[in-house]
Amino acid sequence: MTHPHQHHATRAAQNLTTARHQLDAAVTREAAERRAEARITAAASAIQAWRPIPGPTGKGSHGDPASRAAVGTLEPDVRDGRLARLATSTTDTLTWLTRRLHLHAADDPLTTLTHAIPDLQPATAAHLWRWLDEADTRIRDTLQLKPNRELLVGLACPRCSARQLWLHTDGPTYTRTVTCEAGADGCLCIGDDCTCHMDIRAAGVRHIWPASAWPTTPRR
Numbered sequence: 001m002t003h004p005h006q007h008h009a010t011r012a013a014q015n016l017t018t019a020r021h022q023l024d025a026a027v028t029r030e031a032a033e034r035r036a037e038a039r040i041t042a043a044a045s046a047i048q049a050w051r052p053i054p055g056p057t058g059k060g061s062h063g064d065p066a067s068r069a070a071v072g073t074l075e076p077d078v079r080d081g082r083l084a085r086l087a088t089s090t091t092d093t094l095t096w097l098t099r100r101l102h103l104h105a106a107d108d109p110l111t112t113l114t115h116a117i118p119d120l121q122p123a124t125a126a127h128l129w130r131w132l133d134e135a136d137t138r139i140r141d142t143l144q145l146k147p148n149r150e151l152l153v154g155l156a157c158p159r160c161s162a163r164q165l166w167l168h169t170d171g172p173t174y175t176r177t178v179t180c181e182a183g184a185d186g187c188l189c190i191g192d193d194c195t196c197h198m199d200i201r202a203a204g205v206r207h208i209w210p211a212s213a214w215p216t217t218p219r220r
Contacts, residue, residue: 005205009132010171011168013149024033027084069208071116086142152167167211176210178214179206179207179209188206189202197213
């Protein structure tokens with residue numbers, strides 16, 4: 001059976017995967033904008049430096065085709081922008097996590113971490129999902145992205161009876177989970193005597209179930 005900490009780690013990994021895809025697209029747009037701005041600035045500086053010589057054929061004049069071609073081929077160095085630095089920082093953190101867990105990151109470090117989750121000890125998975133949630137929140141706050149989730153309309157939590165069950169929709173269907181989001185910290189398990197119906201009851205953990213544990217319902 002899957003421990004709730006492992007479910008949370010999988011949820012966090014899938015959320016972060018989606019957020020990083022969005023961040024990568026934003027970094028591409030940011031780089032294009034910064035490159036275009038740098039070209040304009042460099043071209044303006046170059047034109048000022050060339051200062052046209054009077055006459056229709058003077059070197060460097062406005063009518064000189066060579067001068068126009070030079071401006072068009074300017075390719076100044078462009079430093080990473082805020083989003084690119086965030087992407088690099090996130091990847092560095094994920095790489096550090098793989099090393100701390102003694103995992104061989106053959107490809108993207110988040111992919112490596114995601115594949116390792118089923119084999120992690122629950123306590124390790126608990127630390128991991130908090131790291132992943134923090135990285136996901138940082139990206140989503142920066143890009144103003146909302147979580148990808150759907151309210152399970154008409155269904156109540158078996159523990160607290162609140163109708164705040166949310167299906168997390170990132171990732172493949174078989175990895176999706178449902179959490180109870182009642183209260184500031186979510187609905188927490190009280191351990192062996194909890195009525196939450198989780199396969200493994202763990203005191204202090206926000207209630208989480210595999211999506212397959214819930215019937216198909218209209219969602220919004």
